[in-house]
Amino acid sequence: MVGLIAEETVLLAVFADIHANRQAFSACLDFARAHGAERFICLGDYVGYGADPEWTVETVMDLVDKGALAVRGNHDNAIGTPAETMNAEAQAAIEWTRGRLSAAQRRFLAELPLMLQEDDRLYVHSEASTPAKWHYVQSTAEAGRSLLATAAHITFCGHIHRPALYSMSVTGKMTSFVPTSGVTVQLLQGRRWLTVLGSVGQPRDGDPAASFAMFDTSSREITFCRVPYDVDAAAKRIRENGLPIWLADRLSVGR
């Protein structure tokens, strides 16, 4: 794990599970910039499922060049490690993607760290206790395991494509919460927080709009955002490229 010390107050935009959806990622970047985002954090799974991996990886590489932080997701890992187990559709998309990316892009993905720490914040794709095993955080017990594995005050992760917010009190009690988009929540100092980002490129919580979050490092306030984007165009790209049809269809229902 790499540790970093960031400068003072910044407004972060945090993206997870972009999955080569150019239309969704562009819409989120525009939204974040229009709302004053000063720093970008990318939580992995830049490729897989969607039909624009070259553009997406290129964009993330460019953001990282300009100071953004990025960690590796399981789909990014599968590009260089074909042994990664996945379902058939995901596997088909990975095989297709591998042929599209340049050597430099593949190397960029392979060399991304699994976790990054910045001040008291931890960034990881799946969860922090065994990040290379890509476990899903779907319950307070799993969230608690991740929080207890590190000293970070706030952990940001993605991987399950549904936004959630977990907290742990000083006595170790957990709470879970499904955030309301557009409503700011202050992550109180007195407890530790696990922030699960929704997916930019393939939301699965029934809302097809792209999902990401903005975090103010001084007020410690997080806002989960939903951004409508041209779903039809993204789905059309998937069909045109001969990827499994369900990967196109699911975008319009957010499942």
Add this chain to the structure above:
Amino acid sequence: MAKDLVQPGAVIDGFTVGECVHRGGMATLWSVTRPDIPTPLLMKIPRVSEGEDPAAIVSFEMEQMILPRLSGPHVPAWYATGDFAHQAYVVIEPIPGKTLYSRLGELPLACEEARVIGWKIATALADLHRQNVIHHDIKPSSIMFRPSGEAVLIDFGLSHHNQLPDLLQEEFRLPYGTAPYMAPERLLGVRDDPRSDLFSLGVLLYFFTTGVRPFGESETLRGMRRRLWRDPYPPRKLRPDYPPWLQEVVLRCLEIEPVWRYPTASQLAFELAHPDEIKLTARAERLNCDPFSTVWRRRFNGNLTQPRGKSGVAAQLASGPIVAIALDLTEGSAALNEALRVTTERILATLPSARLACLNVLKLGRVTIDKTLDEEGKNKHIDRLVTLKHWASPLKLDQNRLTTHVLEAVDPAAAILDFAQANHVDHIVIGARQNSLVRTLLGSVSARVAAEAPCTVTVVRPPRLASLYEPDQGPQDGSDDRSMPAL
């Protein structure tokens, strides 16, 4: 008692600490000042030292999250929050006077005074629920009054905000709150039903009008669970002169199943504002508790113990709006009133908990001052009430969802607007007459209501008159389903 870490004269984040004004079980209250804020301030500091109740920390965190989001006259204004990392506190507006707890020695209160108190609290709850917050600790010591009369709700440590994490969710194995006032569903872990606050208000009203707590003071879980099946003695059993309308209100608030209570605090406030209009049911006359068979069924086949769908606070409030229909009962308005009824039917069809207030304005002379109506005027008033009821009867509304009101006023638009403001009406439906001489001379009532109302207004026109304006419209005007069948 643990030693206070804060002392008079200390300066915390620019606030100079003055005297300690209250020491409670969970927190201490200090008067504080800050040079840039001219008004007096109150700093609330949680007791978090060793040996104190850990609940104090969590409930204080809840208050820290919720207070900054609240606004309006029914909550103390919020100024600042300090985190547990340094010194935890919230700075709020001090509300002068004492809480309702100070009145306990005077119980039972006169029913009329209790009605006004209940109305004020229900109005405050309606405003709180509108802001997505359920108080969950409504009791006399949580209620104060501004000098201007509005009820102010304090202490949000046990509250639930529908759009924020609920930190009390898994913190305590037992439901946390004030036992005598706690709604039965709270004992089952339900924290997202705003009608829990209506139950607590029912307990308070019962207590304030009879001097007796309806469910006693038991603090044990076993004692508290009894309210899941055992209803309290009807107030009339304790106080034979108890007004039936008040018993109707109190027992409806105390219904075990939330769905049998008032759908919203606004609707409860509406009833308490119009005691003469309260529809009396079997509740109003009861002298005894439910029979043993009913209690047995509840206890062993309890509906409340069934898992229930999650309902958001906002969604529930939206399903139970107060809809006001302004009707013109003069000659020649039959077509318009029929169109109004069709629109009303459509609105009510989608909102099973909505209540309907039918209004008619009895216009008074601008010059003559009708202080007391003469015999003829009175008849006119009653005639109109009868006509309003007649208009509403095809809607086949349950009696407790319908009220009729004849407003006597010089200015009809102002009367409708005042009614909507005072009764927290969510939606006004009003007809617009066209090509009328009266309208030309006096201006349009509906236009003014639409322009100035504090809520949604639907202006209805009769279909025939609408077509007069579009005599040559072809089939391309498919949007107007009043004049053209869909092609």
